[in-house]
Amino acid sequence: MSLIKYSCNYSLFKHVLQNNTIQKNSTRFLQTSSVCLKNQAGRYRITPKGDFPLTYEMANPPHRIAHRKAWNSWNTSNLDGGVRSAETAVEDMFIRKFVTGTWHNLFASEVIIKRQHNIIRIAGIITRGLSPRKMYFLIGYTEELLGFWLQCPVKMELQTIADRKDIVFKYI
Amino acid sequence: MNLPALISKRPPAYFYASLNVLRRSLSQAADEERIEIPKRIHRGPTDILKALEKTISRDPTAAHYKYHDDPYLIPMSNIGKRTFAMAQESGRKSAHWIRKEHADLFNHKEADPAIPSFFPKLVYNENSQVTIEDLTKAIEEHRVQDAQFIYNLLKKSEQEVNDKLKQMLLELVCYFNCDDSIDEEFIEERWFKQSSNLKDRMRKTWKDGSFAEELFQSVTNPTADTYSAIIQGMNKYFQADRAWKLFEESQAKGLVLTTDAYNSLIRVTNFLKESADKRLDFITNILSDMNKCGVAPNLGTLNAVLHSLSSMGSNRSAREFLMGLLSEFRTLGIEPSLGSWYYVMITFYKERSPPTTVLYEIMNQIKDKEHSIRDLSDTNFFVTAMDVCRNHLNDVELAKRINDLLHYGDNYNLIGDSFKESIYYRHYVILMVANTPLEEFMRDIYDLLVPNIYIPEPGVMNEILKQIELNGIVEYLPKIWSDMVSFDHANRENLVDYVVDIMIENPQPENPSLTEHFSKIAWDIYKRIEEQNVRKIGKISATGGKYGKMMALLLRNNDFEQGCKIMEKLDKEHQTIPGVPRLEDLELFIDHCIENKMPSRAIACIQYCSDSGFAECGALASKLNEKLTLDESHLQKLFKIVGDLKLSDKISQEQNESK
Numbered sequence: 001m002s003l004i005k006y007s008c009n010y011s012l013f014k015h016v017l018q019n020n021t022i023q024k025n026s027t028r029f030l031q032t033s034s035v036c037l038k039n040q041a042g043r044y045r046i047t048p049k050g051d052f053p054l055t056y057e058m059a060n061p062p063h064r065i066a067h068r069k070a071w072n073s074w075n076t077s078n079l080d081g082g083v084r085s086a087e088t089a090v091e092d093m094f095i096r097k098f099v100t101g102t103w104h105n106l107f108a109s110e111v112i113i114k115r116q117h118n119i120i121r122i123a124g125i126i127t128r129g130l131s132p133r134k135m136y137f138l139i140g141y142t143e144e145l146l147g148f149w150l151q152c153p154v155k156m157e158l159q160t161i162a163d164r165k166d167i168v169f170k171y172i
Numbered sequence: 173m174n175l176p177a178l179i180s181k182r183p184p185a186y187f188y189a190s191l192n193v194l195r196r197s198l199s200q201a202a203d204e205e206r207i208e209i210p211k212r213i214h215r216g217p218t219d220i221l222k223a224l225e226k227t228i229s230r231d232p233t234a235a236h237y238k239y240h241d242d243p244y245l246i247p248m249s250n251i252g253k254r255t256f257a258m259a260q261e262s263g264r265k266s267a268h269w270i271r272k273e274h275a276d277l278f279n280h281k282e283a284d285p286a287i288p289s290f291f292p293k294l295v296y297n298e299n300s301q302v303t304i305e306d307l308t309k310a311i312e313e314h315r316v317q318d319a320q321f322i323y324n325l326l327k328k329s330e331q332e333v334n335d336k337l338k339q340m341l342l343e344l345v346c347y348f349n350c351d352d353s354i355d356e357e358f359i360e361e362r363w364f365k366q367s368s369n370l371k372d373r374m375r376k377t378w379k380d381g382s383f384a385e386e387l388f389q390s391v392t393n394p395t396a397d398t399y400s401a402i403i404q405g406m407n408k409y410f411q412a413d414r415a416w417k418l419f420e421e422s423q424a425k426g427l428v429l430t431t432d433a434y435n436s437l438i439r440v441t442n443f444l445k446e447s448a449d450k451r452l453d454f455i456t457n458i459l460s461d462m463n464k465c466g467v468a469p470n471l472g473t474l475n476a477v478l479h480s481l482s483s484m485g486s487n488r489s490a491r492e493f494l495m496g497l498l499s500e501f502r503t504l505g506i507e508p509s510l511g512s513w514y515y516v517m518i519t520f521y522k523e524r525s526p527p528t529t530v531l532y533e534i535m536n537q538i539k540d541k542e543h544s545i546r547d548l549s550d551t552n553f554f555v556t557a558m559d560v561c562r563n564h565l566n567d568v569e570l571a572k573r574i575n576d577l578l579h580y581g582d583n584y585n586l587i588g589d590s591f592k593e594s595i596y597y598r599h600y601v602i603l604m605v606a607n608t609p610l611e612e613f614m615r616d617i618y619d620l621l622v623p624n625i626y627i628p629e630p631g632v633m634n635e636i637l638k639q640i641e642l643n644g645i646v647e648y649l650p651k652i653w654s655d656m657v658s659f660d661h662a663n664r665e666n667l668v669d670y671v672v673d674i675m676i677e678n679p680q681p682e683n684p685s686l687t688e689h690f691s692k693i694a695w696d697i698y699k700r701i702e703e704q705n706v707r708k709i710g711k712i713s714a715t716g717g718k719y720g721k722m723m724a725l726l727l728r729n730n731d732f733e734q735g736c737k738i739m740e741k742l743d744k745e746h747q748t749i750p751g752v753p754r755l756e757d758l759e760l761f762i763d764h765c766i767e768n769k770m771p772s773r774a775i776a777c778i779q780y781c782s783d784s785g786f787a788e789c790g791a792l793a794s795k796l797n798e799k800l801t802l803d804e805s806h807l808q809k810l811f812k813i814v815g816d817l818k819l820s821d822k823i824s825q826e827q828n829e830s831k
Binding site for chain 2: 135145
């Protein structure tokens with residue numbers, strides 16, 4: 001506890017010190033180049049016609065995570081004391097590639113990967129592009145093969161939509 | 173709140189009383205009773221899961237949890253249930269195939285400790301270096317083909333397999349008839365497999381001259397166990413004659429076989445002996461043989477004898493034998509399993525056999541108990557009990573008791589497979605629909621079971637429709653029809669005809685919403701008939717009578733436009749549509765034409781009547797003439813059809829008078 005207090009005080013002290021030096025130099029900087037630190041990742045630009053469909057997930061930029069929308073990967077490996085954080089990230093990427101490839105052109109949402117204990121649950125919204133029978137085949141195939149690969153039980157949790165428009169949140 | 177007042181208040185009398193009780197009980201506990209800490213109960217790793225699972229019962233409002241909980245993916249028919257589950261299993265199988273084909277890619281060790289079932293299966297070939305341990309492992313894991321292959325490799329590389337291992341291998345190959353069974357992982361395949369294929373069950377399937385026999389021959393000093401294993405294997409696959417020879421051989425050597433070997437011999441009595449008397453003698457001989465050799469009988473013995481008795485035809489001596497047997501085994505302390513009761517039932521309830529109360533007595537013995545599987549035949553009990561209940565006893569109360577027993581504790585595990593389950597419910601539903609008030613049936617049974625637990629087969633649907641017709645409670649018809657559509661019954665001619673007939677015979681003038689429903693159903697059926705594939709085999713035939721009825725149903729709801737469409741169809745395809753509508757349906761159409769002031773349609777209809785050879789078309793024409801003022805061209809047309817209108821008027825009057 002005392003250590004934290006000390007480090008806090010120390011950083012405050014340093015901050016004050018730096019501010020003092022700036023004031024002492026009394027120099028002003030003028031920025032002549034355009035601003036480059038604009039946040040762009042995970043955001044969609046407005047199209048001229050305003051007809052680009054966004055799902056709820058797409059409509060919310062990354063800083064809305066945990067406020068308006070949730071994460072795409074649910075696990076505890078990045079928490080304090082969590083294990084296998086690198087492996088988890090790579091495996092999740094593998095699962096996403098595998099699932100989008102196996103369920104070709106069917107996923108209408110992001111692939112959500114939830115890990116609890118040794119179970120991996122893969123959730124998502126798919127379109128009804130295949131007959132239910134073929135979907136069951138793919139469910140069995142995906143679950144079993146990913147199970148062999150990741151060596152743990154894998155479950156699919158799917159919801160189907162009749163039309164891709166069903167999950168459009170807004171057009172921009 | 174006035175706190176001092178509350179404190180100063182004297183506590184009530186009961187306060188002291190309860191204090192005294194407390195004091196007394198405390199001192200008593202110290203004096204006499206000592207708190208006994210119960211011994212720790214050792215729990216398995218999955219016990220807590222099992223305890224949790226017990227708190228959840230089957231939810232009839234949701235599909236089985238093996239299906240995806242999504243409207244598109246929930247099966248709505250029996251075929252759907254089967255194909256969806258099997259498709260998923262097929263997907264799993266292809267994953268297994270991929271793993272087999274690319275075995276080198278699946279050897280990474282992700283799980284710690286490593287879980288062997290995730291790794292590719294070991295494949296042995298001619299050049300594999302195998303050891304005794306490999307063989308032991310293959311036997312333990314019931315890999316029958318692998319075990320045989322490894323054994324041959326061991327023999328080739330001249331490694332000695334000890335007698336104990338040889339015995340284990342012999343038992344394995346005898347039990348499985350030298351073949352791998354369906355992998356235990358594929359539960360759906362096991363569930364949907366047709367188990368009651370009678371032909372397959374009672375036929376010699378033992379592989380003569382197979383590995384098992386070679387192995388038996390290679391044993392230099394066959395012991396009682398060796399003989400027991402091969403005899404059991406042969407009997408299991410109905411190679412009864414050779415098994416009997418081996419039995420005699422072993423008896424000549426003075427060996428004492430195991431109980432199971434004796435049981436297997438009893439089980440194939442019917443293959444060895446012809447007439448009932450000889451069979452009974454044979455069984456008695458074997459039992460006394462066992463007694464002589466000091467081989468204690470077990471549940472398997474009881475079930476084997478009962479099995480043989482049950483297939484002897486309706487024979488009085490067999491029944492007497494059975495009664496004696498049951499009491500004798502009871503004195504031995506061998507509790508019959510559900511399978512034993514199954515055999516008792518099929519002995520007593522044959523076709524055309526006099527009714528007996530055996531099942532009631534059986535139910536008294538086994539009610540309110542949790543049963544676990546003790547014999548392979550145990551899974552036959554519930555389906556046969558319900559069959560007897562419906563076909564022999566026709567007793568609703570008994571059916572309810574059987575159903576309660578099935579849902580008691582974990583007894584549902586004994587239902588067997590999907591085939592037995594559906595037959596069980598078929599008997600149950602047919603019995604209940606015929607013997608309970610329809611409202612009660614629909615509320616307590618239909619709504620509960622259908623569609624998630626059981627989907628009625630067409631025959632059962634027919635029974636339900638019959639009850640609706642008998643009781644005249646047509647309110648259920650819209651619901652039943654929508655169920656029929658989703659269960660794929662809407663293309664069954666007899667059911668569709670039945671629905672149409674019920675609707676036509678139960679007009680609902682005081683219930684407009686029901687009339688509207690009927691009209692919708694009729695239009696739905698019409699559309700279905702129109703849209704069906706010409707080349708389809710079992711399609712619904714389009715007869716004039718059916719069209720007429722559908723038209724009448726539409727007209728009752730004043731759907732004149734749609735009624736006209738059917739009339740046009742009838743008129744246009746008069747040559748191809750077999751049969752003609754009933755006159756009353758055509759009359760109704762003309763009435764509606766008059767109402768809607770459509771003389772040309774009415775005249776077309778009258779033309780149709782005349783072409784179809786109805787004598788009453790004159791009356792229809794005059795009716796039209798009376799109710800509507802017809803112009804010259806219409807009158808001319810009518811005249812062409814029926815001749816003189818006035819004349820026909822007279823004729824119809826005369827007809828009415830003569831009536």
